[in-house]
Amino acid sequence: MSDSRVKQRCAIKFCVKLRHSATETYSKIQQAYGDTALSRAQVFRWLKAFSDGRNSAKDDIRPGRPSSVHNDANVERIKELVCSDHCLSVKMIAEQLQLNPVTVHQILTVDLEMKKISAKFVPKNLTFKQKEKSRAICSDLLERIDTDPSFFPMLLLGMNHGFLSMILKQNIKVSNGTLQPHLDPKKQE
Known part of the structure; x- marks a missing residue:
């Protein structure tokens, strides 16, 4: 419910206490609120309700299913x-x-x-951790490209055959979001 409507209802209640007529109350609401003013029928309905003893300017709770379950x-x-x-x-x-x-x-x-x-x-979007992991991997790749001139052609070749094959051929291990050379102890002997 609009805050403006509650304020207008409070103004109507005030006019009832001052014993203004319905037409006079409606003209004051029109003058004060302009285009956002309540309709004539609404002003008259609320004026009658307040005259009959109603105290609350808010809508009554209605039974039934709520109009929106999007909450x-x-x-x-x-x-x-x-x-x-x-x-x-x-x-x-x-x-x-x-x-x-x-x-x-x-x-x-x-x-x-x-x-x-x-x-x-x-x-649709990456989480903060996924973005950080992606940045770390990209930084490691750029650093590796700068330090090892033969790495970039191998990277392109790996992209043609799939990233996994490049990782396996180069003995690169992905750990904590970074690429690290993985040395096989059997091959070192």
Whole structure:
């Protein structure tokens, strides 16, 4: 509910206490709030409610299902569920949490910024740790290229045959996000 509407209702309540007429109250609301003012019917309805003894300017709580289940609690529930099992479909998540599939899809794609890749929901962007690991690997590669002129052609060759084959051929070990030469004790003998 808009804060402006509550303020207008409080102004209407004030006019009731001053015993202003409905038309006079409506003109004052129009003058004070301009284009955002409540309609004539709404001003008259709230004026009657306050005249009949109503004290609260807020809407009454209505029974039934909430108009929107798109809230922080459901976003968190969906996030926990997807983190525990990336292979869940939108329909499966909706059934488990008893939510509308459209709402679940919107929360996944908009709020959690995830997209579906080959039956898994994954974040669209890298996490901070993934970015740091990627930076460390790239820095190590650049340093290795600077120190060893033959490394770059081998790197390109490895990219043509797959990164894994380059790592295996060069005896390079990926550890803690960095590339390190791996010396085989059998080959040294």
